[in-house]
Amino acid sequence: MKRLLSNLLLAAAVVLGAHSSYAEDAPATIRFGDVGFGFGTPFGVGLQAIADAKGFIADEFRGTPTKLEFTYFTGTGPAINEALSNGQLDFASYGAVPNIIGKANGLDTVILASYGGTTIFGAARPDLNIKSIADLKGRKVAIQKATIIHWGLITALKNAGLSEKDVTIVDLKNADQLAAIAAKSVDAVFGADFLLPLEDKGVAKIFYKSSEAGASGDGFGAFLVTDKFRKAFPEATQKVVNGFVKAAQWLADDKNRDEAFRIWSRAGSPVEIIARSNSGSTLGQKYNPRLDDFFVARYRSGIAFDREQKLIRRDVDLDQWVDRTYVDNAVKSLNLQSLWPDRSAAGVLQN
Amino acid sequence: MTTFGAEESFRVERAAPDVQLWKVRSLALRLVLPLALPTGILALWWAASVNGWVSPQVLPQPDWVLQTFLDLLESGDIAAAAAVSFRRIAEGFLIGASLGFLFGLLIGKSETADAYLGPTFRALAAVPSIGWLPILILLLGIEESLKIVILAKACFVPMAISTAEGARTVPKGLTEVADILKLRARTRFFKLTLPSMVPFIASGIRLSLSQAFVSLIVVEMLAGTDGLGYMMVWGRTLFQLDIVIIGMVVVGVVGFLLDWLLKQAESFVRRGSGADA
Numbered sequence: 001m002k003r004l005l006s007n008l009l010l011a012a013a014v015v016l017g018a019h020s021s022y023a024e025d026a027p028a029t030i031r032f033g034d035v036g037f038g039f040g041t042p043f044g045v046g047l048q049a050i051a052d053a054k055g056f057i058a059d060e061f062r063g064t065p066t067k068l069e070f071t072y073f074t075g076t077g078p079a080i081n082e083a084l085s086n087g088q089l090d091f092a093s094y095g096a097v098p099n100i101i102g103k104a105n106g107l108d109t110v111i112l113a114s115y116g117g118t119t120i121f122g123a124a125r126p127d128l129n130i131k132s133i134a135d136l137k138g139r140k141v142a143i144q145k146a147t148i149i150h151w152g153l154i155t156a157l158k159n160a161g162l163s164e165k166d167v168t169i170v171d172l173k174n175a176d177q178l179a180a181i182a183a184k185s186v187d188a189v190f191g192a193d194f195l196l197p198l199e200d201k202g203v204a205k206i207f208y209k210s211s212e213a214g215a216s217g218d219g220f221g222a223f224l225v226t227d228k229f230r231k232a233f234p235e236a237t238q239k240v241v242n243g244f245v246k247a248a249q250w251l252a253d254d255k256n257r258d259e260a261f262r263i264w265s266r267a268g269s270p271v272e273i274i275a276r277s278n279s280g281s282t283l284g285q286k287y288n289p290r291l292d293d294f295f296v297a298r299y300r301s302g303i304a305f306d307r308e309q310k311l312i313r314r315d316v317d318l319d320q321w322v323d324r325t326y327v328d329n330a331v332k333s334l335n336l337q338s339l340w341p342d343r344s345a346a347g348v349l350q351n
Numbered sequence: 352m353t354t355f356g357a358e359e360s361f362r363v364e365r366a367a368p369d370v371q372l373w374k375v376r377s378l379a380l381r382l383v384l385p386l387a388l389p390t391g392i393l394a395l396w397w398a399a400s401v402n403g404w405v406s407p408q409v410l411p412q413p414d415w416v417l418q419t420f421l422d423l424l425e426s427g428d429i430a431a432a433a434a435v436s437f438r439r440i441a442e443g444f445l446i447g448a449s450l451g452f453l454f455g456l457l458i459g460k461s462e463t464a465d466a467y468l469g470p471t472f473r474a475l476a477a478v479p480s481i482g483w484l485p486i487l488i489l490l491l492g493i494e495e496s497l498k499i500v501i502l503a504k505a506c507f508v509p510m511a512i513s514t515a516e517g518a519r520t521v522p523k524g525l526t527e528v529a530d531i532l533k534l535r536a537r538t539r540f541f542k543l544t545l546p547s548m549v550p551f552i553a554s555g556i557r558l559s560l561s562q563a564f565v566s567l568i569v570v571e572m573l574a575g576t577d578g579l580g581y582m583m584v585w586g587r588t589l590f591q592l593d594i595v596i597i598g599m600v601v602v603g604v605v606g607f608l609l610d611w612l613l614k615q616a617e618s619f620v621r622r623g624s625g626a627d628a
Contacts, residue, residue, distance in 0.1 A: 085408040172493065180492060184492065
């Protein structure tokens, strides 16, 4: 009996060992997570959603047995952290504040590319005289805390010479924010483009748009892989990043703008709202996947924010966390250096 | 008359042969049996986190959770959250239970009122408090009044149902005696109706409070910025599941103690009211 058992163990070790020596090339499935919106089948509103809808990553694996699975989490950042921690995802694309929280709590993620920017809007009650961030002094502002929107509000306040103490922050989820401003429980709300319909309904007027506040006003986030997957499948990881960068390249082409809006509208916002949210932005620049000094500076500000707000208990070593090689390889092999030149920390192009 | 005393008299009869031994055994069973399951869960939790069956972010080790609990206790976070939550329960309960009592009395005593109001009441009662939330947020905003109204509603329904039940089931014999004695309405209410309703009111209070407790946590999780429910949501947002677990344990223990205290009070009141006689 003992002998049988040890033989079995030996056999298992041989099989597993042999398997891991040429495990590369064929992960059976690659699982992607993204923030999702909408009822029924939620869908994403960023680069990864484009890569999914247009099959850019799938094309990289054509002719191989590898299958791709895309999941859009309506539970947003916290839900993605939980899924990563449970080993249910290999790649994920979500906002900086929750992914810094995940990293600080010990998730073994590695940043592969920037997911670009998200436009943050501020909407105020029409009966109040709030025309700029400075007018928020003494007001009650609703946001969902511990999100990139929270970072956006605090940064905007700082840029306008105010601090967090000058306003009362109320932590509410998106749907409750809409109700709260309609019921006049709060004076203003900060959020993504889901706030735009409020203006049409006359419930609020938009007084702030992050993309008009300079290069570093928009929200930011990253496309990450688990370290386990990256180590086991470096080639597959490169292919995934290639597909992701191709999606960004496709977005940069102005003739695809309308189609991109139509794809994002699957998450529930009408095309005209998405168009309005993106008016004045070049999608190529907004969805720049590179991990240059600009990206690093933004993540540093995100980490500092998480520390300051006591959202994390431990620091995050950004240099250890970011792996530029994959996105740099992809940009080089696709010859896209001229589309996305290096940006300085302040967002200025460098040649 | 012994509708409620059945349990107790039953126990006395069984204990008769060897009272001493039975008492010791039943005490041991009463203490050991309820603790078996929590101990088992704790052991499983410990094993799962030490052996890495579940990732430490999702299920932190029990000793980490204990450490976080002590930290939160020291910083006063738990006390502050609990104080907010208990104040809400107290306010919601006072409003909801007293209105529920009056309403229950009305539909229990007057068949006309029951015919008019009863069906509507039962239909509205069927919608859980949380189902009212979206509309109430629009009407009341996200202020304190929203939580109090939800809690008051949660207390109102069980209190009204129990009171109405109690008002309807005043023992027939006693009613007849009262009729013969031609008691005045006032005397009749305080000497007959109210005492016979006491057990119903007591269980109404217990039910309302447990309902209020459940609704409180949910309402704080959905539309709160403070309190125990919010503390749990915030822990999840920060990916610090130890805070969530602490919240669950605190809520569970407090809920259990509350229920136990009320049970004691209830049996005390019943003995005092003579409902068992």
